[in-house]
Amino acid sequence: MKITKEINPYIETEIHNVYLDENNAKNILSGADIVCEAFDNPEAKANIVNIVLSEMPEKYIVAASGMAGLDSANLIKTRKVSKGFYLCGDEISDASDGIGLV
DSSP, rough: OOOHHHHHOOOOOOOOOOOOOOHHHHHHHHTTEEEEOOSSHHHHHHHHHHHHHHHHSSEEEEEEEEOSSSSOOOOEEEEEETOOOOEEESSSSOOOOOOOOO
16 A cells, blocks of 8 residues: 555555455444555446445445547546546457457
C-alpha cells in the first residue's frame, strides 16, 4: 500500500484476502466510505455493484469498464450513472487473446 500512501499520506487502507461475494461483502465493506471495484470478472463486477447499490445506499461505488484494452486513453471517461454510482472507462475496450492487460 506504499503507492497509496505516496498519493495521499492520510489514506487508510485495509487488505482482505478473501473471495468477495453476497455473503461477506456487506460486512467487509461496512467501514468504507467509497468502494472502488476493480474486478476482471464481469459477473463479480455486477455482483459487487448490485450489493453496494441495494444494500449500502449510503456508500459511493466507482466501477470500471473498458480500462484494459489497447486504445486511446483519451476515450476513458467518468460518468455518474446514478446517485452514488460512477463508472470509469470507455465501456468497450477489453483484454483479448494475444493482448494482455494494458
